[in-house]
Amino acid sequence: MWPTEWPAPARAIATAIEAALLAAQAADEPGFGAATGDLAELPADQVSAVLAAVVRELLEIAHPDGLTGDDVRAVLEAVVGRSVVWLPRLDPAAVVGALTGALGIDEGEDRLPTDPRPAAILLIDHLATTARVPARESVLRAITEIARAETVEMP
Numbered sequence: 001m002w003p004t005e006w007p008a009p010a011r012a013i014a015t016a017i018e019a020a021l022l023a024a025q026a027a028d029e030p031g032f033g034a035a036t037g038d039l040a041e042l043p044a045d046q047v048s049a050v051l052a053a054v055v056r057e058l059l060e061i062a063h064p065d066g067l068t069g070d071d072v073r074a075v076l077e078a079v080v081g082r083s084v085v086w087l088p089r090l091d092p093a094a095v096v097g098a099l100t101g102a103l104g105i106d107e108g109e110d111r112l113p114t115d116p117r118p119a120a121i122l123l124i125d126h127l128a129t130t131a132r133v134p135a136r137e138s139v140l141r142a143i144t145e146i147a148r149a150e151t152v153e154m155p
Helices: 008-025 029-040 044-062 069-083 092-102 117-131 135-151
Strands: none
Touching: 008 029, 008 044, 008 117, 008 135, 029 117, 044 092, 044 117, 044 135, 069 092, 069 117, 092 117, 117 135
C-alpha cells in the first residue's frame, strides 16, 4: 500500500509502475502490456518524471563511481537482450530513449518512434536487480521528492 497522504494520481502512478515491474519480473508480456497501458492512461509528464527519477537513482546506486560509456552500453545490452526474449516487439530505440531521457540527454519523447515509458520500466527492473535494491523504495522516494518539490514556494 502506498502512502494515504499522497494524492490519488500519485498513488495511481505508483500502483501502475509496481504492476508493470511485477509483470516484467515474471516475463509476462500480456500483463506488462496491460500495466504499461494503465501507465499510458495517466498524466504523461508526471509518469515520465517519476520513471526518470527512479532510473537516475538506480543508476547512481548501481554505478556509485560514475557512469561510463561502457556502463551505458552494458545496461542497454542487458535490458534489450533480457527483455526481447519475452517481449519480441521491444524497440531498442525506446530503451535508448528512456535511458538518455532519464539522464537529461534527450530533449523529449517527440522524436522517439515509440513510447519510452515501458522501456523505462525494463530499465528500472534491471537496475534494481543489479543494485540489489527494491525498486518500490526508489518509486516511493521519487514520488515523495517530486511532491515536495512541487509544494516548495518559489521566491
